[in-house]
Amino acid sequence: MPNKTLVRIDGQQLTLSNLDKVFYPATGFTKGDMLEYYAEVAPAILPHLSARPVTLKRYPGGANDEFFYQKECPAHRPSWLATAKMRRKSSAEATNFCLLEDRPSLLWAVNLAALELHTSLALANDAATPTVVVFDLDPGPGVTILDCAEVALWVRQIFDHYGLQAFPKTSGSKGLQVYIPLNTPTDYTETKTFAHALARFLEKKHPDKVVSNMRKTLRNGKVFIDWSQNNMHKTTVCVYSLRAKDQPQASTPLGWDEVITSRKKGTAEALGFNADQVLQRLKKYGDLFKPVLDLRQKLPEFGS
Amino acid sequence: MPRPIWSGAISFGLVNIPIKLYSAVKKKSISFHQLRRNDGCRIRLKKVCSTDGEEVEKENIVKGYEVSPDRYVIVSSDELQSLSPKASRNIEIEDFVELSQIDPLYFEQSFYLVPDKGAAKAYTLLLTAMRTSGKTAIARFVLRNKEYLSAIRPINNALSLSTMHFTDEIIAVAELESLPEDTAEPAKRELAMAEQLIQSLTADFEPEKYRNEYQEKVMNLIESKAEGQEIVAKPEVNEGGRVIDLMAALEASLSAAKKKPTAAKSGRKKARAQ
Numbered sequence: 024m025p026n027k028t029l030v031r032i033d034g035q036q037l038t039l040s041n042l043d044k045v046f047y048p049a050t051g052f053t054k055g056d057m058l059e060y061y062a063e064v065a066p067a068i069l070p071h072l073s074a075r076p077v078t079l080k081r082y083p084g085g086a087n088d089e090f091f092y093q094k095e096c097p098a099h100r101p102s103w104l105a106t107a108k109m110r111r112k113s114s115a116e117a118t119n120f121c122l123l124e125d126r127p128s129l130l131w132a133v134n135l136a137a138l139e140l141h142t143s144l145a146l147a148n149d150a151a152t153p154t155v156v157v158f159d160l161d162p163g164p165g166v167t168i169l170d171c172a173e174v175a176l177w178v179r180q181i182f183d184h185y186g187l188q189a190f191p192k193t194s195g196s197k198g199l200q201v202y203i204p205l206n207t208p209t210d211y212t213e214t215k216t217f218a219h220a221l222a223r224f225l226e227k228k229h230p231d232k233v234v235s236n237m238r239k240t241l242r243n244g245k246v247f248i249d250w251s252q253n254n255m256h257k258t259t260v261c262v263y264s265l266r267a268k269d270q271p272q273a274s275t276p277l278g279w280d281e282v283i284t285s286r287k288k289g290t291a292e293a294l295g296f297n298a299d300q301v302l303q304r305l306k307k308y309g310d311l312f313k314p315v316l317d318l319r320q321k322l323p324e325f326g327s
Numbered sequence: 328m329p330r331p332i333w334s335g336a337i338s339f340g341l342v343n344i345p346i347k348l349y350s351a352v353k354k355k356s357i358s359f360h361q362l363r364r365n366d367g368c369r370i371r372l373k374k375v376c377s378t379d380g381e382e383v384e385k386e387n388i389v390k391g392y393e394v395s396p397d398r399y400v401i402v403s404s405d406e407l408q409s410l411s412p413k414a415s416r417n418i419e420i421e422d423f424v425e426l427s428q429i430d431p432l433y434f435e436q437s438f439y440l441v442p443d444k445g446a447a448k449a450y451t452l453l454l455t456a457m458r459t460s461g462k463t464a465i466a467r468f469v470l471r472n473k474e475y476l477s478a479i480r481p482i483n484n485a486l487s488l489s490t491m492h493f494t495d496e497i498i499a500v501a502e503l504e505s506l507p508e509d510t511a512e513p514a515k516r517e518l519a520m521a522e523q524l525i526q527s528l529t530a531d532f533e534p535e536k537y538r539n540e541y542q543e544k545v546m547n548l549i550e551s552k553a554e555g556q557e558i559v560a561k562p563e564v565n566e567g568g569r570v571i572d573l574m575a576a577l578e579a580s581l582s583a584a585k586k587k588p589t590a591a592k593s594g595r596k597k598a599r600a601q
Contacts, residue, residue, distance in 0.1 A: 184581060220573035224581075227574075325576035 035127035046085040049269040060298040065126045068263040076120035079137035086267035096121035107147035141258035156203040159249035163242025171199040172286040174246045185323045195266035195274035204318040218250035276311035335416035345443035411472040423462035433491040440486040
């Protein structure tokens, strides 16, 4: 039998299991460490999870082992856990997603070995209205996060031109992601078309460095601007979520000055943070991604 | 591991043996998708009215039985539901017969029966008794709203179940035309030769000997094409035209901006970054 620990968190009773199990063999980071990280990062991550359908990416055997995506909130969930029904792609059936609204809900999900938390770009009660535009900058073979930094700055420059603010974060894996908060009426057709056009524009301008086509064979030596994440049926890793890599790294918000400095100095290591560093940064800077939650902006219109 | 597709119980006299039903066959046919030739876009089928060509929503489609040309009786799924056989969970053994008396024409689909929790003993009893007697059980059961006739027999240490056609589904030989009359009896010498040929080709049945060569060739073709990257990718978006328009607008608006640079703080940062 798995060893179980009964805990009381913010007034809810939770049974946590296998706290000693090593989830990151390279560093000895255990499931207990993972729960502790999420418990501490809760005040920062919860606003970004709140009211959004969450896809749990579960790694029952640890970060190096097999995983599966869970969209349907498990039936054995606690009675107090909030859920939201959403229509599935090309089907009349609905999926009942978990909503992680508070610390007990978050830790309950993490205890299911949901190492990674991926969220929809829209809120559950308004599924057709993305609140952000996302550019996922994915380095192909032969390029690094520093090349992503260069592309991120190009993306920022364009939005800057239209007077819109963009916010960078690490994916926690290999690349960077740039978020443009909208929080105003829009739809995925608008955000996706805009993101695609911008990706194509940068590809045309920097054909040796950028690719906008998702075909994998074209990525060698280039940064793939994945605009297709701007889709109702897709999810993107939530800020502050851990990632299943060798080290317990998390998707971490960055300041643009950090992106510029690392790019200039060639310090890729300055763009990767493990769980401890993320918590330290939070103490020092607060939530750099907070404006993504409430900054109201509109994509430029071109009289089309 | 195969997954059970149904669970129920074999009822055999007073004995009830809880079992799970597994398919005994894994179909290996290759399926293709339909794509548009020039760009690999997936083809979707639309249900349309044959008179006005308008698309008909799923909830507006009903079942009609053609009683005479262009005249239909509409039957609702509720009505059909009320007639469908009771979802009994029992495989009722009715008779035990000789397998050789069942023509293979009757067999439809094959399954294995595996004992459910706690049923191993009763299962083994039935299996052993059937092995000793060499008989095949004829049973009825209901699977997905349809009643089936079936034959149950031992295969090694398992029971197998083959669903069977009802006899009124089998087309009788007598219904065929242009079969030769019995009168034309073959010449003795020719018959002897044919029988000799049969004898020379007589062998044990070894299923491994026969392979689906067409399937293997198609799979090889697909694999070699996939390796050679001869792959047609799905087009990225259907709003391709709008993307291009928007891209042109972006380009125009950004190049216009370059001519009159602003002295914003962020502008300097950008310049450095480049």
